[in-house]
Amino acid sequence: MELFRSVNVDWLGKKWYFLAFSLIFSVAGIISMSAHWAKTGSPVPLGVDFKGGTQVEVQFKQAPDTEQIRQATAAAGIRDASIVNYDIPSHHEVLISLPEQHVESSLDTGQQQIHDALRAKFGEGAFEIRNVSVVGPTVGKQLEKQATLATLYSLLGMLIYLWFRFQLIYGIAAVVACFHDTLITVGSFALLDSFGFKGMEISLTVIAAILTLVGYSMNDTIVVFDRIRENLRLSRRESLADVVNRSINQTLSRTVLTSGLTFLTVLSLFVFGGPVLRGFSFALVVGILIGTYSSIAVAAPMLVAWQQWRAGSSKAAVLPAAKRSKV
Amino acid sequence: MKKNLKQKIVIIIGVLVVFLYGAFFGFDAPRLGGGQPLLNQLTQHIHLGLDLQGGVHLILQVQVKEAVSTETDNTVARIEQDLKTAKLTFSQVTKPDATNHPETMHIEGINPTQSNAVRSLIDGKYSNEYDISGGGGDNSLTVTMKPNIEKALDDKTVQNTIEVIRDRVDSLGVSEPIIQQYGLGDNQILVELPGISDLDRVKNIISTTARLSIHAVVGGPYPDEQAALSSVGGNLPSDQELVHGSGSMATGSDVDSVYVLQRIAIVAGTDFRSADPGTDSNTGQRTVHFTLTNEAGDKFYEYTSANVGHSMAVVLGGRVKEVANIESAIRDSGEIRGSFSTDEVAILSKMLRTGALPASLNYLEDRTVGASLGADSIKQGVTAAIVGVLLVMIFMLVYYKGSGINADLALFLNLVILLGFMGFSGATLTLPGIAGVILTIGMGVDSNVLIFERIREEMRAGKAPSAAVDQGFAHAWTTILDTHVTTIVSAAILFLFGSGPVKGFAVTLTFGLAANLFTAVYVSRVIFDTHVNNLKTGEAVSI
Numbered sequence: 001m002e003l004f005r006s007v008n009v010d011w012l013g014k015k016w017y018f019l020a021f022s023l024i025f026s027v028a029g030i031i032s033m034s035a036h037w038a039k040t041g042s043p044v045p046l047g048v049d050f051k052g053g054t055q056v057e058v059q060f061k062q063a064p065d066t067e068q069i070r071q072a073t074a075a076a077g078i079r080d081a082s083i084v085n086y087d088i089p090s091h092h093e094v095l096i097s098l099p100e101q102h103v104e105s106s107l108d109t110g111q112q113q114i115h116d117a118l119r120a121k122f123g124e125g126a127f128e129i130r131n132v133s134v135v136g137p138t139v140g141k142q143l144e145k146q147a148t149l150a151t152l153y154s155l156l157g158m159l160i161y162l163w164f165r166f167q168l169i170y171g172i173a174a175v176v177a178c179f180h181d182t183l184i185t186v187g188s189f190a191l192l193d194s195f196g197f198k199g200m201e202i203s204l205t206v207i208a209a210i211l212t213l214v215g216y217s218m219n220d221t222i223v224v225f226d227r228i229r230e231n232l233r234l235s236r237r238e239s240l241a242d243v244v245n246r247s248i249n250q251t252l253s254r255t256v257l258t259s260g261l262t263f264l265t266v267l268s269l270f271v272f273g274g275p276v277l278r279g280f281s282f283a284l285v286v287g288i289l290i291g292t293y294s295s296i297a298v299a300a301p302m303l304v305a306w307q308q309w310r311a312g313s314s315k316a317a318v319l320p321a322a323k324r325s326k327v
Numbered sequence: 328m329k330k331n332l333k334q335k336i337v338i339i340i341g342v343l344v345v346f347l348y349g350a351f352f353g354f355d356a357p358r359l360g361g362g363q364p365l366l367n368q369l370t371q372h373i374h375l376g377l378d379l380q381g382g383v384h385l386i387l388q389v390q391v392k393e394a395v396s397t398e399t400d401n402t403v404a405r406i407e408q409d410l411k412t413a414k415l416t417f418s419q420v421t422k423p424d425a426t427n428h429p430e431t432m433h434i435e436g437i438n439p440t441q442s443n444a445v446r447s448l449i450d451g452k453y454s455n456e457y458d459i460s461g462g463g464g465d466n467s468l469t470v471t472m473k474p475n476i477e478k479a480l481d482d483k484t485v486q487n488t489i490e491v492i493r494d495r496v497d498s499l500g501v502s503e504p505i506i507q508q509y510g511l512g513d514n515q516i517l518v519e520l521p522g523i524s525d526l527d528r529v530k531n532i533i534s535t536t537a538r539l540s541i542h543a544v545v546g547g548p549y550p551d552e553q554a555a556l557s558s559v560g561g562n563l564p565s566d567q568e569l570v571h572g573s574g575s576m577a578t579g580s581d582v583d584s585v586y587v588l589q590r591i592a593i594v595a596g597t598d599f600r601s602a603d604p605g606t607d608s609n610t611g612q613r614t615v616h617f618t619l620t621n622e623a624g625d626k627f628y629e630y631t632s633a634n635v636g637h638s639m640a641v642v643l644g645g646r647v648k649e650v651a652n653i654e655s656a657i658r659d660s661g662e663i664r665g666s667f668s669t670d671e672v673a674i675l676s677k678m679l680r681t682g683a684l685p686a687s688l689n690y691l692e693d694r695t696v697g698a699s700l701g702a703d704s705i706k707q708g709v710t711a712a713i714v715g716v717l718l719v720m721i722f723m724l725v726y727y728k729g730s731g732i733n734a735d736l737a738l739f740l741n742l743v744i745l746l747g748f749m750g751f752s753g754a755t756l757t758l759p760g761i762a763g764v765i766l767t768i769g770m771g772v773d774s775n776v777l778i779f780e781r782i783r784e785e786m787r788a789g790k791a792p793s794a795a796v797d798q799g800f801a802h803a804w805t806t807i808l809d810t811h812v813t814t815i816v817s818a819a820i821l822f823l824f825g826s827g828p829v830k831g832f833a834v835t836l837t838f839g840l841a842a843n844l845f846t847a848v849y850v851s852r853v854i855f856d857t858h859v860n861n862l863k864t865g866e867a868v869s870i
Binding site: 002057059108128129130131132133134135136138139142146147149150153154157158161162165204205207208209211212214215216218219222223226227230250251253254257258261262264265266268269271272273274276277280281 | 378690704711715758765766776805806810813819
């Protein structure tokens with residue numbers, strides 16, 4: 001069985017469509033992030049990990065009535081509590097969140113109050129506290145900084161590696177593509193939130209997913225670049241655009257297969273992984289689609305555009321055929 | 328038979344055996360036939376993170392300023408003593424901003440004619456640890472702890488706190504607690520206690536400072552702070568403090584009462600060598616018997632012999648527990664009789680034995696994961712992983728036919744090696760860690776696809792099976808190496824800068840990719856070569 005035996009698509013000829021597509025999604029992401037920023041003070045919906053606060057996950061024996069819970073917490077004097085049904089309805093789970101508390105010495109009070117209010121209203125055995133997260137503002141800030149730094153360093157590390165193995169322009173093109181993917185994926189969280197899908201928040205595990213998608217997108221780009229490097233060595237008379245087109249077509253079968261299979265595993269994570277992994281797997285589902293797209297539609301055209309800019313209007317492959325691999 | 332092929336197969340079987348052993352037994356000797364099912368062995372040697380087995384996760388901040396304050400309190404006492412011994416005139420040694428800047432002291436009211444003598448005395452004895460400035464016209468001298476000394480003291484305080492918490496956590500019987508410095512400096516400590524869900528009890532045991540000290544009593548008991556203040560003329564001298572009493576022993580019948588005490592303790596927390604709970608044989612009252620260190624014992628003897636007839640107060644956790652009259656000189660042991668409950672005595676003596684916290688703690692973050700949620704998470708995570716793997720395996724068989732078996736074998740071996748790594752290294756498997764496993768599978772499949780597609784290309788170009796396999800691997804290898812190294816680079820950075828669950832993800836991803844380089848390239852190659860060797864002339868590779 002084979003998917004593509006010999007395709008001959010002129011990918012670079014479609015670069016303006018790609019550019020338009022990428023721009024639309026990037027701009028949509030940026031706009032929804034700005035809107036989110038204006039509304040809440042942060043560009044994306046942040047989980048309790050980053051913004052601080054209290055989050056209590058409660059499982060009830062009977063189907064919970066969120067209105068009753070709201071009454072119970074309000075009666076106990078807890079303000080600003082957000083109460084949402086969580087997971088599939090048959091699990092009877094409710095997520096109760098309180099915004100960041102500024103007094104760190106009394107970090108626990110919110111959680112205690114929620115527990116007491118529920119006990120008073122529903123009785124001791126009617127529910128089980130499944131998960132409690134209380135994050136003070138200091139730690140939230142630290143984690144935010146840590147996550148941002150980790151992402152940036154990670155990109156830098158890959159850039160350096162590609163510079164060493166290929167050439168600087170390959171590294172830059174790959175990093176730009178990754179940046180593009182990250183922007184659109186993170187933007188989709190803001191976009192979903194502004195369309196009223198609640199509970200998709202950037203948590204620590206989502207950061208792990210974003211770093212994974214960076215790695216994945218890079219992986220995809222490298223496969224194409226590797227083929228370009230190889231083909232450049234073989235045929236120096238062909239124009240770079242043709243070499244790039246041919247390389248993409250030669251690796252297309254692999255690209256579609258791998259992306260398809262990885263998509264399959266990530267999809268099973270999204271379907272079977274439960275609510276704890278939902279944000280994580282969502283980021284990966286989006287990330288794999290966009291990461292596959294960007295290696296063909298963003299990274300490769302950038303190489304050609306750079307070469308054309310450097311060579312004026314000359315169409316010959318002036319991009320030197322990178323170092324011969326010694327490994 | 329191709330050169331070395333037998334040797335390679337032996338290597339692969341060897342690796343398989345070693346990692347299978349690691350997955351089931353770690354570095355322990357195997358205990359087979361002990362009635363323990365093999366699956367239990369497996370789950371015992373793969374450490375599960377808090378998100379998978381439930382437990383308590385805390386981030387604490389050590390209030391290091393308190394330790395600095397205690398240190399400078401001692402220095403204040405020593406400076407006063409030195410100046411008195413040298414018969415130099417001064418009015419007092421103060422800490423002008425004890426709360427925010429406990430590192431700064433003022434020597435005030437120096438006789439102008441002696442200012443040089445004072446300066447050289449302080450310079451000579453304290454300049455190693457303190458910066459000394461002033462000595463100008465205002466008859467005062469400022470003594471400030473050097474920043475590097477303060478930093479070292481902060482670090483020591485955090486280290487001591489970790490030691491103390493570790494001792495205390497031992498009493499909870501947690502099997503694999505994590506207690507370590509955390510974060511980007513800022514004197515934070517991470518505590519993770521798997522299998523524990525009673526947060527209140529944990530916090531109680533961890534954050535009881537248990538700081539015990541004995542102070543000279545200036546006056547008291549007074550009924551309230553107002554009365555206590557007016558007894559010292561309305562203004563509390565900087566070397567004295569107001570401390571509330573608690574319980575009946577300390578105050579007779581008064582429940583709330585206030586004492587005026589010398590701020591600097593005669594005997595402080597670190598001076599105690601041991602403490603045991605006991606009962607007074609005459610009164611049946613609960614007591615705590617203590618022993619002092621030799622040095623503190625000498626100091627205590629000196630003080631008590633000079634102050635027979637005076638009172639001293641035992642202060643615990645900021646409250647006067649007992650006031651005793653000094654009847655005779657005491658050297659190094661004594662008894663505290665307070666209004667203690669049985670629990671209190673047990674905890675107190677344990678705390679005194681394990682040592683007091685050098686400073687109090689703030690909670691910055693706490694998380695409790697219920698055991699049932701952990702069990703659900705692992706079920707979901709593992710289900711997702713198994714479903715994902717099975718789907719991929721079936722697809723590979725359908726799409727690549729005979730070579731699909733090859734890919735599936737490599738994938739299976741990859742998982743075995745990954746589990747073995749986890750068993751050997753004692754690394755923790757978290758929920759994102761399971762996700763890391765799933766991604767490893769994705770990369771593993773990618774490597775196989777890259778190789779297989781190359782082999783197909785070569786075969787389309789008309790190469791013979793063995794040459795096609797050769798060329799396919801040779802071409803795919805650089806690509807595989809590049810993709811793996813970049814991903815490992817990002818996983819390593821994640822490991823360095825991430826924390827908790829993210830770290831778990833980086834660990835399985837790194838292990839998985841390393842294993843994948845071996846299985847997808849080396850093992851897969853050997854299987855191919857064996858297959859090609861057995862092909863009859865003219866027969867094609869099933870791919």
